[in-house]
Amino acid sequence: MTQATADTITQRPGPAAQEIVARDQHVLAPVSGRVYPFVMDHGLGCEVWDVDGTRYLDMNAGIAVVATGHSHPRLVRAIQEQAARFIHMAGTDFYNEPQVKLAEKLQSLMPKGHDWRIFLGNSGTEAVEASIKLARYATGRQGVIAFFGAFHGRSYGSLSLTASKPRQRAGYFPLLPGVEHAFYPNPYRPPLGSNPEHVVDTCLDYIEKVLFETVLPPQEVACIVVETLQGEGGYVVPPADWFPRLRQLCDQHGILLVCDEVQSGVGRTGKMWAIDHTGVVPDIIASAKGLGSGMPIGACIARKELTDNWLPGAHGNTYGGNALACTAAYETLCLVEEGLMNNAREVGDYLQGCLQQIALHQPHIGEVRGRGLFIGVEFVEDRATKIPDHDGAEAVMIEAFRRGLLLLTCGKSTIRFCPPLVLTKAQVDEGMELFEEALNAVYPR
Numbered sequence: 001m002t003q004a005t006a007d008t009i010t011q012r013p014g015p016a017a018q019e020i021v022a023r024d025q026h027v028l029a030p031v032s033g034r035v036y037p038f039v040m041d042h043g044l045g046c047e048v049w050d051v052d053g054t055r056y057l058d059m060n061a062g063i064a065v066v067a068t069g070h071s072h073p074r075l076v077r078a079i080q081e082q083a084a085r086f087i088h089m090a091g092t093d094f095y096n097e098p099q100v101k102l103a104e105k106l107q108s109l110m111p112k113g114h115d116w117r118i119f120l121g122n123s124g125t126e127a128v129e130a131s132i133k134l135a136r137y138a139t140g141r142q143g144v145i146a147f148f149g150a151f152h153g154r155s156y157g158s159l160s161l162t163a164s165k166p167r168q169r170a171g172y173f174p175l176l177p178g179v180e181h182a183f184y185p186n187p188y189r190p191p192l193g194s195n196p197e198h199v200v201d202t203c204l205d206y207i208e209k210v211l212f213e214t215v216l217p218p219q220e221v222a223c224i225v226v227e228t229l230q231g232e233g234g235y236v237v238p239p240a241d242w243f244p245r246l247r248q249l250c251d252q253h254g255i256l257l258v259c260d261e262v263q264s265g266v267g268r269t270g271k272m273w274a275i276d277h278t279g280v281v282p283d284i285i286a287s288a289k290g291l292g293s294g295m296p297i298g299a300c301i302a303r304k305e306l307t308d309n310w311l312p313g314a315h316g317n318t319y320g321g322n323a324l325a326c327t328a329a330y331e332t333l334c335l336v337e338e339g340l341m342n343n344a345r346e347v348g349d350y351l352q353g354c355l356q357q358i359a360l361h362q363p364h365i366g367e368v369r370g371r372g373l374f375i376g377v378e379f380v381e382d383r384a385t386k387i388p389d390h391d392g393a394e395a396v397m398i399e400a401f402r403r404g405l406l407l408l409t410c411g412k413s414t415i416r417f418c419p420p421l422v423l424t425k426a427q428v429d430e431g432m433e434l435f436e437e438a439l440n441a442v443y444p445r
């Protein structure tokens with residue numbers, strides 16, 4: 001049923017899609033880096049149709065955003081009902097229940113033993129921006145540590161932490177002062193030539209023995225901002241002892257631990273927060289993307305002690321916690337809690353198992369890794385040298401698109417699978433058939 005024929009391959013993109021792409025080029029700034037000409041018409045769950053009526057299986061969910069699937073009926077109904085009541089009433093100046101309901105829900109989903117307070121924004125970058133500002137404000141310190149390979153957003157504060165591609169920073173200097181970068185513990189590509197077993201030691205030593213002893217006295221550091229699983233940098237899963245030891249380091253120096261869960265949070269890994277797999281409790285979690293299932297929202301969720309003295313007006317925005325976005329986020333969290341989180345774990349394990357099987361006979365796949373429905377497949381020229389096969393990964397993504405499977409790359413040469421959390425095993429089987437066809441087209445056997 002899913003076998004791509006020469007016909008089905010060549011009809012993507014069709015004439016209607018081509019016409020919109022052509023118009024787009026006359027009106028939209030070219031700064032958006034579209035990867036292939038998919039032009040959305042409508043979607044349901046993990047299936048999407050383009051403007052020519054061609055169906056695709058969506059394994060990227062609008063960059064890990066549409067957690068509950070495209071146009072989940074419960075979200076659509078809740079948004080429509082809310083829109084008929086009111087759409088917006090600035091949360092910075094007025095009270096409204098959708099914000100309170102969402103914040104209560106978020107609070108209930110945070111690790112027990114602490115009291116939490118929530119600041120609402122519109123996006124991931126705003127959630128990170130609020131986290132940096134709060135950390136500086138609450139500690140009175142200025143220094144911030146982030147990690148090479150990180151992506152935290154593109155507004156000036158978060159861009160200063162982002163370090164995954166030089167293109168994202170070029171032309172924008174100077175960035176925020178007081179920011180230093182350290183190494184993320186990537187077991188597949190251990191930094192500084194270290195042994196994979198010692199990758200955590202190497203990364204912590206760099207912070208303690210290089211940063212703290214040369215450029216950044218620890219007593220000046222407000223926070224360490226870290227992606228719980230590194231996303232844009234290549235879907236990297238750190239070793240199990242990374243977070244407990246990073247927490248220890250932070251506690252030793254009174255530094256706040258900020259986990260950026262914009263891409264990895266809200267059930268995607270099989271637990272509500274990716275950090276829940278580690279037993280560590282951070283001081284702040286930045287959330288967005290999957291939180292609103294497509295409605296623009298971001299949240300900075302912080303320990304209450306940190307927000308107690310955040311004076312009214314010290315931070316704010318006009319649209320943050322917009323009523324429609326809050327309603328969508330509340331429904332999303334309910335659906336994730338009711339079952340999608342478990343589905344992400346079960347179907348994610350199944351998907352990862354299928355990809356591991358494919359990797360057994362595909363030497364250009366260097367590694368398959370991930371947690372739940374956050375899975376990366378890294379392409380290499382060969383497994384011995386591990387030289388990233390950037391062109392290979394891009395070509396597989398394009399061949400998959402031509403066969404009706406939407407994927408995205410990340411890092412230098414990784415294809416990420418971050419589908420809606422409603423994905424079924426039958427859809428995995430369909431996707432794997434298309435993925436194998438794409439692999440065979442790029443790497444003929």
Ligand SMILES: Cc1ncc(COP(=O)(O)O)c(C=O)c1O
Nearest residue numbers: 123124125151152153231262263
């Ligand atoms: C981990 C992480 N943090 C922050 C952001 C920025 O989010 P936004 O694009 O909504 O500003 C992203 C976006 O990809 C992300 O993956």
